Amino acid sequence: MDIVKEMTHGPYIRYELGLQNLVGEAYRCESLRRARTIYRSIFEPEDNVIFIHRTSYYRCDRQAGKVRLKRFFRARLPQVRSRILPYEFDELDEDLCTREWSVEVKAKEIRVPYLLEAIENTDFMRKPASGGRIYLYNQTKDILFHMYDDRGCDVFSSDKNSLLPLYHLHRKWILDYNRYEIDGFLGKGLAGIIETGEEQKNRRKYNDRKAADLGINLRRANICHITHYFKIPSIHADKFEEEISLTSFTVQRILSTDDQVTFTAAKTEALALIDYQTHLMSMYGKKYGSYNGWSIL
Incomplete structure (x- = not known):
């Protein structure tokens, strides 16, 4: 064997x-x-x-x-x-x-x-x-x-x-x-949260356009502080924050209203890895609320 x-x-x-x-x-x-x-x-x-x-x-x-x-x-x-x-x-x-x-x-x-x-x-x-x-x-x-x-x-x-x-x-x-x-x-965490073919196409198109606008070559060394944005209904906010905190992304509440919380989740990593990052983050957004894109420093 x-x-x-x-x-x-x-x-x-x-x-x-x-x-x-x-x-x-x-x-x-x-x-x-x-x-x-x-x-x-x-x-x-x-x-x-x-x-x-x-x-x-x-x-x-x-x-x-x-x-x-x-x-x-x-x-x-x-x-x-x-x-x-x-x-x-x-x-x-x-x-x-x-x-x-x-x-x-x-x-x-x-x-x-x-x-x-x-x-x-x-x-x-x-x-x-x-x-x-x-x-x-x-x-x-x-x-x-x-x-x-x-x-x-x-x-x-x-x-x-x-x-x-x-x-x-x-x-x-x-x-x-x-x-x-x-x-x-x-069967834990994001199990059962699925990205459709159309969602994947739109996400990657957004990533390519964003990288082009930033003038960054994804095939070269490009370590960046990448920040992702979310809008989460207040009833799911604590659970969302808890689950993101169990990743290596740093999660932060930046704005709260009666019915919604705006979060960021950030990580320093090569921008060449933006595809997996946006897939992972968009799945958390889909599970708890909505994912609203990313920016870099």
């Missing part, structure tokens, strides 16, 4: 670890803090875990498959299994392949701080380094944990009910880019 392949086709949550508004050691510390917190929410010391380490390389390069695993564990390793798989990112690619090592241990036997730091260092040329992609499958809870680098981690399960406690516990850390899809998988 290919655990990774099976699990990654089911319900998931993607968490944001590294924050764009932080740099240097502050960025690194926050990323590791979040990773450790999420890990501890999933694994208990006596849980049965399959530790999976994968590297991909050209089939003709036999030396590329070597890796040191014992450094990730507190005690002597039990039997380690190894196998060659089709290239995990494109099984039809005959030039590349993926080598997998796996070992069954108790969660308490894993050197978790060292492991997470090694993954964190992947893109920074620092030691320790993971030397590949690492997946931790909690057999006891049927949850797969995969921190892919300093930016984020994915949590998968074949049963969405196993993910719901994690969804509620760390909802604010869910990557906004994937939030709408995740809500749909889990």
Whole structure:
């Protein structure tokens, strides 16, 4: 059985670890803090875990498959299994392949701080380094944990009910880019709020016109403070504010009348990502009231 392949086709949550508004050691510390917190929410010391380490390389390069695993564990390793798989990112690619090592241990036997730091260092040329992609499958809870680098981690399960406690516990850390899809998988938040084809067409047309008016090239680096505007009936205002506050957008009331509240929700991000932002924000507007466009600073 290919655990990774099976699990990654089911319900998931993607968490944001590294924050764009932080740099240097502050960025690194926050990323590791979040990773450790999420890990501890999933694994208990006596849980049965399959530790999976994968590297991909050209089939003709036999030396590329070597890796040191014992450094990730507190005690002597039990039997380690190894196998060659089709290239995990494109099984039809005959030039590349993926080598997998796996070992069954108790969660308490894993050197978790060292492991997470090694993954964190992947893109920074620092030691320790993971030397590949690492997946931790909690057999006891049927949850797969995969921190892919300093930016984020994915949590998968074949049963969405196993993910719901994690969804509620760390909802604010869910990557906004994937939030709408995740809500749909889990039947929470924006689940059931649908954008019609005509609404999508009009939204994207508005975005293109707005970007053109601003003279911004969406294909270049263009970090902006993007503010979205809403008009929400007063009876829904508190619930709207609560739900937006569980994203990484900053929500603010700017005007209240007897029957309506005007809100803003703001986030600093590349304007090239305006499509997902306006989709997400317009769905919140549709759920609670109306969405009235965006501006930048």
